[in-house]
Amino acid sequence: AQSVTQLGSHVSVSEGALVLLRCNYSSSVPPYLFWYVQYPNQGLQLLLKYTSAATLVKGINGFEAEFKKSETSFHLTKPSAHMSDAAEYFCAVRGGEYGNKLVFGAGTILRVKS
């Protein structure tokens, strides 16, 4: 089965530092890609999505992600971390060899240190 890999189950950064959360997909046909955020005891909220219109996608809360077909990656970045960014982040894909279902990565918990 096709997988979605998020490198690093936990990432810790200092407030004001760069945030980099990694996501790689395994389909030979580029899928649609999404990043979701989940705060404690809440559902998931969409940060941004790649729909093949542009490789650099800007989302909410200052996050952006770049689609790189050659690396089969869709890493999430934010130039300056804020305490409120502490949450769990999920990469998800649909389409390509993944079919019609939304397939999630295992998630990365982001910790922001003051």
Place this chain on the structure above:
Amino acid sequence: KAGVTQTPRYLIKTRGQQVTLSCSPISGHRSVSWYQQTPGQGLQFLFEYFSETQRNKGNFPGRFSGRQFSNSRSEMNVSTLELGDSALYLCASSPSSGGGPYEQYFGPGTRLTVT
């Protein structure tokens, strides 16, 4: 617009019992998907309903079932509960179905604890 609502938010059941969870999608959305979230397995797709028809199904035993009503509200049922069914069950709605780039809007989830 009101978001996706799920009831109840918390539930405690005993092994062997059955449970029904409810999801009301965003007004106008015809697709409802269900996911199980656990620390060990992460987010796993259960099934998707679109216009009262099951469109997709994940790899869960037959004890997990669902349905969708004509007003797009959906229920999922788990029979003969096992300890391993303890999880956060998330419902998501969207205006579309299929393999496109549409967004799914998630509810806050129902936390099910099986003792």
